[in-house]
Amino acid sequence: MTGQAQDHWSDVVVRVLKRNDVDLVTYVPDNVLRPLIEAVHADPHFTVVAPAREEEAVAIVGGAYMGGRKGIALMQTSGFATIPNVLASFACPFQLPVVIIVSERGVLGEFQQGQAMVCRTMRPVLQSLGIEHFVVQDRSQVEFVVEAMVQQAFKTQSPAVIILSPLLTRRPH
Amino acid sequence: MNAPSGRSQATIMNRSDLTRRLVARLKDGEAVVGGIGHTNFDLWASGQRPENFYMLGSMGLASSIALGVSLAQPERFVFALDGDGSILMQLGALGTVASVAPRKFCIIIWDNGLYHITGGQETLTASVVDLVAVARGMGIARADWALDEAHFDDLVGAALEGNGPSLIAARIDDAKPAGTTEREPVKLKLGFMRGIGG
Numbered sequence: 001m002t003g004q005a006q007d008h009w010s011d012v013v014v015r016v017l018k019r020n021d022v023d024l025v026t027y028v029p030d031n032v033l034r035p036l037i038e039a040v041h042a043d044p045h046f047t048v049v050a051p052a053r054e055e056e057a058v059a060i061v062g063g064a065y066m067g068g069r070k071g072i073a074l075m076q077t078s079g080f081a082t083i084p085n086v087l088a089s090f091a092c093p094f095q096l097p098v099v100i101i102v103s104e105r106g107v108l109g110e111f112q113q114g115q116a117m118v119c120r121t122m123r124p125v126l127q128s129l130g131i132e133h134f135v136v137q138d139r140s141q142v143e144f145v146v147e148a149m150v151q152q153a154f155k156t157q158s159p160a161v162i163i164l165s166p167l168l169t170r171r172p173h
Numbered sequence: 174m175n176a177p178s179g180r181s182q183a184t185i186m187n188r189s190d191l192t193r194r195l196v197a198r199l200k201d202g203e204a205v206v207g208g209i210g211h212t213n214f215d216l217w218a219s220g221q222r223p224e225n226f227y228m229l230g231s232m233g234l235a236s237s238i239a240l241g242v243s244l245a246q247p248e249r250f251v252f253a254l255d256g257d258g259s260i261l262m263q264l265g266a267l268g269t270v271a272s273v274a275p276r277k278f279c280i281i282i283w284d285n286g287l288y289h290i291t292g293g294q295e296t297l298t299a300s301v302v303d304l305v306a307v308a309r310g311m312g313i314a315r316a317d318w319a320l321d322e323a324h325f326d327d328l329v330g331a332a333l334e335g336n337g338p339s340l341i342a343a344r345i346d347d348a349k350p351a352g353t354t355e356r357e358p359v360k361l362k363l364g365f366m367r368g369i370g371g
Contacts, residue, residue, distance in 0.1 A: 024244060047244060049273055051237065052265025059234040060269075063206070063241020066226065066362060067249075068371040071241070089230020090238070093358040 009168055010035035012142040013101070017072065018045055020150050022099070024064050024071030026050070026057035028079050032103040032169045036074065054079035055086045062096040070154065072099045077106055077119045080161075084125050087159060092129055097153040100161045101146075104135070108166040122163075132160045137167035178305040179318040183344045188212070188283045189351040191325055191343055192219045192254070195281065198329050199224075201250065204242050204369050208235035208255035210290045211350040212283055216254060218352030223368025227354045227361050233263030236270055236280050242369070243275040249369065250277040250333060257284040257298045264307060270338050271312030279332040280313075282342040289347060308340040315339035 007015075013036055017023075025040045026049045027033065040046040051057050054075045061071035075083075080102050091098045106119025126133045132152065136145050146162055153160035192215040199205070199222070206226045207216035212235075213227050226242075228235060239253035260267070260282055270278065286299030298304060308316035315332075319325035319341055332339045355361075365371070 024241075049240075049244070049269065051269040053263070055231070055234060056237040056263065056266050056269055059231060059237035060241040060244065063238035063243075064245040065241070066238075066366050066371045067204075067242040067245025067369060068366075069241075069245035071244075086231045086234060090228070090234065093229060094362045095359055096362070 006139070008035060009139055009142045009164070010039050013146055014039050014043065016143060016146045016150065020070070020147065022070040022072050022150060023047060024049070024061065024069055025074065026060045026071060027074035028054050028057060028076070030074070030076040030079070030103050032076070032105070032164070033074050033101070054083050058083055058086045058091060058098055058100070061098045062091055062094070065096055065098070072101060074101045076103050077122055078115060081118045081121050084129070087131065088129055091159040092131070095157040096159065097157055098159040099150055099153045100159070101164060102161055103164045103169060104166060108170070126161055132158060133163060135163040135165050137165045139168065139173050142168070178303050178309070179320060180303050180305060180344070182320055183318040184321045185344050185346050186319070186322060186325070187348055188345045189215045189218065189348065191283070191322070191345070192216055194322065194326060195252070195329055196220060196222065198326070198333065202369070203250040203252060204239070204246075205252045205254060206235045206239040206242065208232070208253070208259045210256060210259070212254050212256050212259070213354050214350035214352055217354040218350060223364055225368070226365040229356055229358055229361075233259045234266070235259065236266045237263070239278070240270055240273060240275065243278050244273070245371065246369065247275060247277065250335065251275070253280045255280065255282055257282060257286065257304060258288045258296045260304065261297055261302065264311065267308050267311035267313055267340070274338060276337050277335045278338040280338070280340040282340065283345045284342055285345045285347055287347055293347065305340070305342050313338055313340045317341060319343040
């Protein structure tokens, strides 16, 4: 098969980031995000920083934006649960286009109660802070959603969160 | 015990004075990220350089924001100023800075052993924690206590040579800051971005 819809989601994300001049990636590791993490490490287009905590990942991307560089932060749902403070006191009030990709864990077959409960905190936080967010569920949606979210974030000077559902990352395609 | 860091030899200095000493050395558009609280207020009071950024929250993340600025503009020297209570919340950030290893980068820690703005409760540095030893352990080899004002000036001068990252810690008193930062985030952001051409 050929055609962009058949590419692995991580390849599509890399293509969209490059096309939109996003060349700084910060992340805290996650197994689901591993293909994307390995792809950006392998591609000299990207500067990749792996800080100790997700708050740092957000702060680094926000600081880089003020310096004129576009970045993105990658994390899991449990990591997202640690960043409401930096979102509410840095990214939101300073109107910084911090784009975050969150791999959604805690739903659709989760086996660990802690993960299932942490996941439930994500959408209320996003809604209460008024942060634009969208869930990608299918490989055919990746290109459009990621590109649209990245471009809207930078054009509207706002943080944005792209949630990768297990429907995208775990379901056989 | 760890190798001596020099903390016990460091004299107690004044944050407003040291902030002005630092700013007086900045002649080349150096960016300065001011952590929250009195660190920030004294940076503001030292003269509102357009290359200064003033945090309004996100306690502990001055070094991380500064690291982002440095990743965007590696040729511009970037300082992060933070208090002991702040950096204690985000010690991993020191390791991140060390791993990225920006050469034109310096973290300055004002250590009075107090959460001053909340009523003077003691931080961990008032009893057992030595932040220079922590920084060295985190991989910032060029981490030093400023023993007095002249030594602080020397350490700033050495940092500006650009062989960092480095960290300068100064023990300070509990004097009030010399001013109060205006709190308009978008104005602060745009002012900083214009100041550094971001």
